[in-house]
Amino acid sequence: MAKAEKELKTEKSNKRAKIMKTKKKNKVDLPIPSIIPQEGEKKEQVVNAENEAKIQKSKKRAKITKTKKKEKCDRPIPSTIPQEGEGKNQVVRPAGESGEIELNDDLATDGKRERESNYANKKVVVTGMPYTATEQDIRDFFEKIGIITKMRLTLFPDTGNFRGLAFLTFKTMESATKSLELDGTKMGDRYIKVERCRQDPPKKRKSEFLGEPEQIEGCLSVYIGNLAKNITEDGIRNFFDKSKITSIRLAMNKKTKKSRGFGHIDFKNSKSMEEALKKNQTEFHGKPIKISYAAPNKS
16 A cells, blocks of 8 residues: 555656656747847847937938929929019020020010110210310310210319310210220320210219309309418409409318318399409419309209
8 A cells, every 4th residue: 555655656756747847848949039138238229229210210201302302393494584683574485395595575675775764865974084175175086986966074163174074965876885985095194984874963062063053043143263272352352353242252261261262252233243254264363263153052
């Protein structure tokens, strides 16, 4: 009896050992996983995965942008393309597969006409001429260009001398255009500049006027210029001894108390004023005096 129990226990123990041995063998035969996170590497693997996702997202975005650009380039050229400075008046159209753009002739002509309207017809302005040049000298200089129908010289207000600038109007537009070829040529000992004259007249400075001012009705005043600094009212009255003077207004330097070289004279009647005008450019204290009708004040 004791022997039978001992054999039963031994059989159970052998059976249990066999089962454990089988379990261990099955555990060893399991496949090794492709990624076995080690301690300290889990965080690095997460970061790498995030970077990979960002790269894929960036590539996708770049592909979308490239597609949009291609679609934009494939669009047809619009029939109207405003150019800088031309606005909506500049119309263009495609010219075949070459992609060249051709201007609309009618609108291009209109733009040219608009620019031409900014300039005076047949008129040019000439600067840099010798101060000693006369009206005849200027006509002779432009004789080969064409006929000058009108000429206006600008003068220094204090001396009345030519200041080297003149406005010339030619008989034909062709002559006016041809005169531009003389730009930069030498006249006497100076090089002149010839330009087309704009419609808007140049602004006058306070210290000068263009050409000779006309007499204002009822005004009995004259302008006198190119005066010596030491001039006195008594000296002026003696110079105009044949005219009846009511008042003399000299422009004086506040610091030196001397004459600034110009002034105005008021006369009693028009006869006295006209008599004084006859002395224009005559010598007075060693200088040619300038006398003209007084210019009106700007309102």
